Amino acid sequence: xxxxxxxxxxxxxxxxxxxxxxxxxxxxxxxxxxxxxxxxxxxxxxxxxxxxxxxxxxxxxxxxxxxxxxxxxxxxxxxxxxxxxxxxxxxxxxxxx
Numbered sequence: 001x002x003x004x005x006x007x008x009x010x011x012x013x014x015x016x017x018x019x020x021x022x023x024x025x026x027x028x029x030x031x032x033x034x035x036x037x038x039x040x041x042x043x044x045x046x047x048x049x050x051x052x053x054x055x056x057x058x059x060x061x062x063x064x065x066x067x068x069x070x071x072x073x074x075x076x077x078x079x080x081x082x083x084x085x086x087x088x089x090x091x092x093x094x095x096x097x
Contacts, residue, residue, distance in 0.1 A: 001093045003068050006035060011062040011081060020046045023086055025077070026096070027065055034096040037068075039075050039088035053082035 009027035012034070016023050023039040041047060056062055063080020070076075075086045 001035070001095070003037075003070055003093060005029070006037065006065055006068050006093070009035070009065050011065050011079060014056070014062060014081065016047075016049070020049060023047060023049070023088070025065070028061075036094045036096055037075075038090075038092045038094065039086050040090050042089045048087035050085040051082065052085065054084070055080070055082050 006027055006029070009029045012026045012028055014023075014025050021040060021044060025037045026034060027037065028034050039047065065077065065079040067078040068076065070091055073087055073089055073091075075088060075091050077084045077086075
């Protein structure tokens with residue numbers, strides 16, 4: 001799947017483990033399908049993560065994923081939640097049932 005297909009989707013969850021070795025975002029597309037975006041380093045090392053801004057509120061959705069880009073192992077996410085930049089060797093999109 002082209003990562004840009006996730007743009008304008010609704011962010012349902014953002015998860016990062018305590019050691020910052022794994023990042024996951026679940027989104028819902030306009031057709032109702034759900035996709036999981038994952039990032040990690042193949043060697044298990046800590047992810048390089050930069051939060052430009054972060055705003056999460058106690059609501060059913062975390063807002064819209066407005067922009068996504070991957071260049072040279074750098075994943076950039078921007079949306080109503082703020083903006084996140086992650087450097088990772090492995091980035092995957094998985095369609096959920």
